Each structure stands twice: as structure tokens, then as C-alpha cells.
Amino acid sequence: MNKIAQFQEAEIIDGRAHAEDVRREVREKAAKMKATHGITPGLAVVLVGNDPASEVYVRSKGKQAVDAGMNSFEFRLAESTTRDELLCLIERLNTDPEVHGILVQLPLPKHLPSTLVINAIDPRKDVDGFHIANVGMVGTGQDAIVPCTPLGCMLMLRAYHPDLRGKTALVIGHSNVVGKPMARLLLNADCTVMIAHKSSTNIPELARLADIVVVAAGVPGLVKADWIKPGATVIDVGINRVPAPELGLQEDSSARTKIVGDVDFNGVSRVAGAITPVPGGVGPMTIACLLANTLSACCHLSGIDDSPFQID
Ligand SMILES: Nc1nc(=O)c2c([nH]1)NC[C@@H]1CN(c3ccc(C(=O)N[C@@H](CCC(=O)O)C(=O)O)cc3)C=[N+]21
């Protein structure tokens, strides 16, 4: 890191503003869909068990769907729900003409096989993009439903790098929900892609080569300033709830926590050219992209060619 770079401040990529742009476009297209074809896009969200964090996300998804002019169908099932009961609900949603998008909130309780459940969703309604058909099509560069978080990252990256060809990108984390699909999308965009993970031994060295770093490792503050090439774009997918002693005056002990990303924001923002904050970065875009995917699925299922969100 050189002296000048130390005093540069990165541009903060405003995820809430990007998400608002996506939601506005979805709202306009949904209204047009209703006016022209009499179709209201519908999103079904299935939550099994009562994880409090999942409750918050599910409520937010439903509210934002309604705000965008869509129907929201919420299914809250008991922790004890059986595999056959869940598969039966999915089959019903697959054949329901009012439902264009189906999201099964993950993680599922341990006794439920998430791979089997996800692959039971009609791939045309799989707005998470987790069905093997969508994974395979994204992997081979075909039109498919793209997972919401990587889609949101790509839309924000596109705003800073209209041409991604030849850029060196490092993805840290190789989960099926973020790291792997993110790496595939960057590869489809002709980036030179590196993927690092728990067993990688030289991540700081790899990071120093990268014009783009996307971090989805689930380790608070993992990425440090001296890992970053001056001017690089840093996308922080981490959502970590950590103790916040500075909030020590709160009565309720659950309120003495805060959300931080996988990037040491204060350090890295002095070196990077652009960086997403946490909160207010990737998270809001994830939900906006869920709405975008639901609208696209509705268009596709209805034989209407109005799919808005191109990333390639
Ligand atoms: N089938 C499935 N699909 C998902 O997309 C999915 C899931 N399961 N399980 C849980 C994770 C988590 N997730 C988030 C969405 C938005 C924010 C978000 O908007 N975060 C805000 C902060 C929220 C807060 O303050 O709690 C932000 O980053 O600014 C976070 C996390 C979607 N997930």
C-alpha cells in the first residue's frame, strides 16, 4: 500500500439506492403487466420453523413484494413439518397459476433434505436460482434464473465496470448460494476468476492481484487493507451479527449486537476504489433482485418478453 492510496477514500457503493432503482423498474413493469395482460406477479415464500432472523427476512420480502405491486403468499410451517408435507405444498405451488415465484427459506430444519426440496420446485418458478437446472444453465452461460445475491453483486459491479472483460476477480468463499454462482457469472462476463476458500493458503497474495474482490466467507473483518490493490472494487457479502459493547446501555441483551461484513471496512475503504458497506450494500440488493426474478419468472411463464435485468 503506498502513501497516496492510504489517504484515498473509496467510493461507497450505495446498495439501498441501487435496490431502489431495481424496485422502481420492477414496480413499473408489474403495473404494465397488470394493465396490459391482467396478470399480477405472485411470490410464495415458505418458512419452516421459527428462526427469528429468517422471520425478519421473510417479512421484509413479503412487504417489498406488495410494495412493488405483486401478490405475496406466505407459508409458515411448524418445525416438525415432514418432508412429504413440504413436498406436497411445493407441488401445489408449482401448479398454482397465481404463483410465479417460489422461495423456500434456507436453512431448513436438519431433518428436511434441502437439495431434494429445492429440486422439487418448478425451475421456471425457482426465483432463488438454486434448482439444479438453473445452476447448470448459469454454469454453461445459458439464460436462466440467477441467484439473487450474485445477481445483485453483478448489477452493482456493472455500474462501476460496464466492461468486465479481462478484469481479474477474486471470489472468497465457495458456497452454492453465493461463491460458486458469483464465480460463474464473473467467468461468463470474461473476467479472469480466482476462487479462494477455507483451505486456501495464500488469499492475501491472490487478493493483491484482483481488480474485483467479492467476499462471502462468513468471517467478520476477514479482508484487510493490505490485501487490496489500490483502486480495486470490493463487494462485501458478509452478514455477521457480532457483540456491540458500545450499545451496552440497551436494556434488551439481544439489542447489544450489530451487523458487520467480512471486510475490515475502515481499513479497506482507504485503499479500495469502491466498496459496498454492511449494512446497506449487498443485502438490500438481494431482496430487490428476488422481486426482479419474480417479475422475470412471471413474464416467462406468461409468454411475455419483457424481462428487464440483463447482466450480460
Ligand atoms: N432461500 C433463501 N433465499 C435467500 O435469499 C436467503 C435465505 N434463503 N436465507 C437467508 C438469507 C439471508 N438473506 C438476506 C437478505 C437480505 C438481507 C438484508 O437486507 N440485509 C440488510 C440488513 C438487515 C438487518 O439489519 O438485519 C443489509 O445488509 O443492509 C440480509 C440477508 C437472504 N437469504
Ligand SMILES: [Mg+2]
Ligand atoms: Mg441473460
